[in-house]
Amino acid sequence: NAGVTQTPKFQVLKTGQSMTLQCAQDMNHEYMSWYRQDPGMGLRLIHYSVGAGITDQGEVPNGYNVSRSTTEDFPLRLLSAAPSQTSVYFCASSSSVPTYGVPLTDTQYFGPGTRLTVL
Amino acid sequence: TQLLEQSPQFLSIQEGENLTVYCNSSSVFSSLQWYRQEPGEGPVLLVTVVTGGEVKKLKRLTFQFGDARKDSSLHITAAQPGDTGLYLCAGLEGANNLFFGTGTRLTVIP
Numbered sequence: 001n002a003g004v005t006q007t008p009k010f011q012v013l014k015t016g017q018s019m020t021l022q023c024a025q026d027m028n029h030e031y032m033s034w035y036r037q038d039p040g041m042g043l044r045l046i047h048y049s050v051g052a053g054i055t056d057q058g059e060v061p062n063g064y065n066v067s068r069s070t071t072e073d074f075p076l077r078l079l080s081a082a083p084s085q086t087s088v089y090f091c092a093s094s095s096s097v098p099t100y101g102v103p104l105t106d107t108q109y110f111g112p113g114t115r116l117t118v119l
Numbered sequence: 120t121q122l123l124e125q126s127p128q129f130l131s132i133q134e135g136e137n138l139t140v141y142c143n144s145s146s147v148f149s150s151l152q153w154y155r156q157e158p159g160e161g162p163v164l165l166v167t168v169v170t171g172g173e174v175k176k177l178k179r180l181t182f183q184f185g186d187a188r189k190d191s192s193l194h195i196t197a198a199q200p201g202d203t204g205l206y207l208c209a210g211l212e213g214a215n216n217l218f219f220g221t222g223t224r225l226t227v228i229p
Contacts, residue, residue, distance in 0.1 A: 004161075033217070035219070040128070040221065041221065042123075042125075042207060042219045042220050042221040042222045043162070043207065043209075043219035044219075045216055045217065045218065048216070058216055059216065059218070090161050090162075092161070098211050098216075098217050099211070100149075100211050102149060104149075104150045104152055104167050104169075104211065104217075105167070107164040108152075108154075108162075108164065108209075108217065110160075110161025110162050110163070111161055112159070112160055112161055113159070113160070113161055
């Protein structure tokens, strides 16, 4: 049981390049999400998915695309990288979907992160 | 404007000292979670508080949820170097959005 895995660990891109950050979980979790972490900003939600085939935008979705073709995988795509996208990216999953008004009952499991630098 | 404001942003203390970290918001939450993150790793859940006024203890860590469910605190007794890390609170906003606070970076000096 590997939990949540992310690849690559580190990546350097030039402005305008595209790439995909991979995220996979082997816990059969329905809910998956992507966050970016910048100094002094905490974690900010980019996109999330409540199940295969269903995705939605978070707080900072611009410049990022996602898809959820399987329960296990939730890749994050940068179509045209910009220096403002330099950050550490975390993928997370949980067995139940966090729902407004309902107390959180499940743990969000985070991957180890991808450190992305855009020059 | 941050949904969840944490204070202080940075805290450096000597081993053995006590400390309190705060998580404040103008919004009411059905529950709040606290996470700890170590360098180079993802956050790890410490606790979930659900009921207004609730107090939960995890060894030397005491978590409290405000009566109005708008704020929470984390108190560490006799801090140890192993407590060093970034402490994050998190709560739900909108349908399925889990929002995180700005974080408190704690350093415990041996």
